[in-house]
Amino acid sequence: MHYALNLRTFFYSHYFHLGLRFAAGLVGVTIIAQQFAGMAVAMTVCIGALCTALMDMPSPLKHKFNEMLASVLLCTAVTLLISLCGPVPWLLMTMLVLVSFFASMMVVYGKKSMPLQLATLFIMTMSMEHQMTARESFRHAGLFLLGSVAYLGYAMALAWLLRHRIKQQVLAEALFELAAYIDIKADFYDTRYNLTEQFNKLVRHQALLADRQQASRDLILRSHQNRKDAIVVQIHVCMLDLYEQILSTHTDYALLRTHLADAPVLATLHDLAYKAARDIESVGYAVTRKLPSHAAISYAPEMEALEAAIAQLQADANAGKPAGEALAVLRAQRNKIRAIIRMIGELHVASQKEYEGTPFWVDADMQPFLSQQKYELQLMLSHFRMDSPIFRFSLRVAMAIAAGLAVGHVLPYAAHSYWIVLTIVIILKPSFSMTKQRRSDRIVGTIIGCVITALILKFVEAQAVIIGILILATVATPTFIYVRYRYAAIAVSIMILLQMHLIAPGNTSLITERLVDTFIGAAVATVFSFVLANWEYQTLPRLIRQVLDVNLRYMQASFDLLQGKSRNDFPYRIERKRLMDSLAGLSAALVRMMDEPASKQRAAEDINLFIVQNYLLVAHVAALRAILRRHVKDIPADAVNAMLAQSHAQVFQTLSRALAQHGQPMPPQPAPTSAMAAAPEPATEPGAHADVAWSGWPVVQRRIRLLQADADKIIVHSEAIVRNVSISAM
Known part of the structure; x- marks a missing residue:
């Protein structure tokens, strides 16, 4: 269920506040107009306010003003044009068709232009029924403009007064969606749910989560000047770090189900994830109420049960029973869950403090993280073609x-x-x-x-x-x-x-x-x-090429960070965001394709698995980061970096081959290092590094094997997509 449909959170959501703002503005403008003129005049003024209100969405103040002003000017012009053409039927019909066409072309500017298109077509429709003289048309347009400007001033004044409140509400929505994301992951431990269906559900929700996180970025990272803003920035940063840690919890769920299907530990892991989701929701709920959040959930019983299950598996392994793999996976999950619980605690703390300055990257350029909105005529003209x-x-x-x-x-x-x-x-x-x-x-x-x-x-x-x-x-x-x-x-x-x-x-x-x-x-x-x-299958090849291209850049930034070539994780965060956005776009296209006629659907299963495999690469990289942080003590940097470099070269080559299948030239291979030549095979057994005592070898090697295996699967699904999609789209 959407969090705004829950009575507990509905009245604190920005959706309800938008409704109140919308109604108060329309009713207020209408009543004031009626005091000075009749109902007919008041309704014209009200329609002007209504068209402007359609653009009243959470946005940075400067963007909001520009978007609403565009609606005021465009809708007023359309009102005047249609009213002037009213007495001449053939001219009116011609203008209605032309305005419909050009209003729909505005969709080229992205999701935020959709309300503007609707407002334009709405006022065109409302204006076509009335036949007026030229004088009456100008008077009608003037009244419409009056209502539009009145609502613009009202909305901007409220947006300025409530600018911090709106940030809190949008941030809270992102937190609620992150909690829903964890709820889906919790069901991976429940054997009643099919793993493939859960992966599909997870990837679909990831697209929604990416959209909510982007809305939070656009509002919070554009302007953060005072102590109140510093709090929401800190919560936002903690939320993103927590999201990466949650990504790293992906593991071999099939192995856990095979070895532990009858053991209560799977239910314990499910309960831990469920509690973590409720804990994050409590932070979101506190943010919506403008209150600091305090931890009220205890994980101690489940963590004790998990430790007991690990101890039992260790005893079974010591007794010669085949429990080694399940034991390693369970220990890794325990460590990740501990990290997640600790980071949720930091999320609570972030909501309690007041900061002197904003804790985000100092003097960093935030533009790569923000939505770029450019309204250039050339962009629209470039789409005047039948394809x-x-x-x-x-x-x-x-x-x-x-x-x-x-x-x-x-x-x-x-x-x-x-x-x-x-x-x-x-x-x-x-x-x-x-x-x-x-x-x-x-x-x-x-x-x-x-x-x-x-x-x-x-x-x-x-x-x-x-x-x-x-x-x-x-x-x-x-x-x-x-x-x-x-x-x-x-x-x-x-x-x-x-x-x-x-x-x-x-x-x-x-x-x-x-x-x-x-x-x-x-x-x-x-x-x-x-x-x-x-049909959606016609756009899929472009979206798939985009995913592969961005994934190559993401892998480069990831392995640079893992090998210590880059001490700043800023480029890594940018590329991770871009990859998640591209996966969300492809996932949304696949969902839309499944609603189309069966004859217009292509390679749905392979595209779905392609999305899942790319998503898993992100999860494996996040897991590698967590492992290297956890096992930093006595790490043999040269040997680990050599292994990572060799793994990067192999994954890079795999993704490049997949990209070449879709008509893109293969990018140049990363330059080999001297350490790579002496590196052992990444897939070798831990015993190959017996001469180097480091606790991280088994888990790093296992994660790299999974990373490479999932990268190889991308090739298989990519070939199937080329056969079923690209040929049909020609």
């Missing part, structure tokens, strides 16, 4: 809206073309799977919303109660739009229908007409979702 998914999507939207207008024009009943077009705008998305999900949510949400509204109008006569319900629906609409769109569709249906009832009471056909118009719009959007469709 561009964004260009094809824009054509698809324009054609669908033209068809929706035509259908609304010929229907025998008093159809509302703007409602049909609005339904098309809301449902039709860049990918088939997103369109499919949005269509389902829109239809179900509209039906439920219409039924609820009908019951309200039948049994509630007091206007004050209806207005109260309207305000609640206004709060719920933005609250759920990014969490559960179906709930938002219910709320927005109630909100709009109650508004129309208050403006024009007595219209008994209002609800029925909206339902019919919604079904028509959904049908048109469904038909056009197949027109010039961009």
Whole structure:
């Protein structure tokens, strides 16, 4: 369950606060406007505020102002343009299609441009029903601009006042998602769950976690100037370090299940992971309430049981029973769990202190960690080609809206073309799977919303109660739009229908007409979702090349850090973030492909395993870092570095071959060192280093064997993907 849907955390989430801010702004602007003019003027001002409110999302202040100002200017221009064209039907139809196309092209600027596209198409739809003179058009646009600017000023003032609070809420969301990530890992110890399915679930959630961590970075690392900001920075840094430690806990779960299936120690490990997740949630919950967090969970019973299980396995091994491998894995997991518990303790402490300065990298350039948003005209123009998914999507939207207008024009009943077009705008998305999900949510949400509204109008006569319900629906609409769109569709249906009832009471056909118009719009959007469709398998080769390319750079930075060539882990952190982002992008594309028709799916199993194997490489590197830190005493640096260098060369060659399979030239091999020539094979048994007494040899060698084995599997899946995807995409 999403943390914002839990009653315990719902009222502290930034989603609920967004709903309150949204409703207070809209209602406030409308009431003030109504005091100086009639309801018609107030509604125009309200629509202006509504379009600007669609851009009211957690963002750094400068970015937020630029995004909302772009909405104010663009939506005002569209309002004026459509209003001026209203008296000339053919010109109006032409402008509607052109605006639809160019508004959809804005999707090229990324996820944050999606609300701007929606706001533009929404005001285009709202403006097309009214025929005005030129004078009335300018007056209408002026009132719209007034409402937009009023909400802009209101939103920016609140964002400045609550800037630290918003950082806390976004950081807390990342902590809750990290806890959910650990819950998935806990089930690896439960034999009732299939390991392959758990890996798939883990990788899918990793994409969501990466998105939440990026949102936290963008808000927290752009500006951190006072003591309060220093606290959230410290918690954020501790969270990222804890995440890497959690990555390192990946182990041979199949081996543990084989040797310890009937032993209670697996349940103990599951309980430890479950407690760790609840512990992290407690930090997130404290952050949402602006309180310091204090450890309240004891791991002592489980740790004692784990130590007893290790002692029993040691006794079995001493007695000649085959328990050696399971014992080594269990000891490694115990050490990692200890480290995780210690780091969760540091997370609690980080929320309690006030820092004089920010503890992040001093004078470091944070730009590689932050989302880069550039709104350049050249970027849009570069996508004016038929092989561009964004260009094809824009054509698809324009054609669908033209068809929706035509259908609304010929229907025998008093159809509302703007409602049909609005339904098309809301449902039709860049990918088939997103369109499919949005269509389902829109239809179900509209039906439920219409039924609820009908019951309200039948049994509630007091206007004050209806207005109260309207305000609640206004709060719920933005609250759920990014969490559960179906709930938002219910709320927005109630909100709009109650508004129309208050403006024009007595219209008994209002609800029925909206339902019919919604079904028509959904049908048109469904038909056009197949027109010039961009199927996910067509983008997979590019995403796979990107993963392999970034993984090569990540491995270079990782082994430089492991071998001590780089004392600063800043480059390693950057490359790890880039690799996780690229894996999240590929994983999201795979999930979307699985929602498409079966005939458009390619190599789903191999792509999934390809993602898992790349993810495991990150886990193995994180484990190697943890091992080298834990066994730093008496480490034979030259021998270890030579072994790491040889392993790096082998993994680099493997990934380069996989990249070459996808049409990329093989990058130059890392230059060999003199130590590499004298290095023993990384896969040799621990006895090969008997002349060097170091406790880390067995675990380092075992982890390197796993790293190389998983790298080799990438080649196998890469070949299968080339056969099934690349050829089809040609």
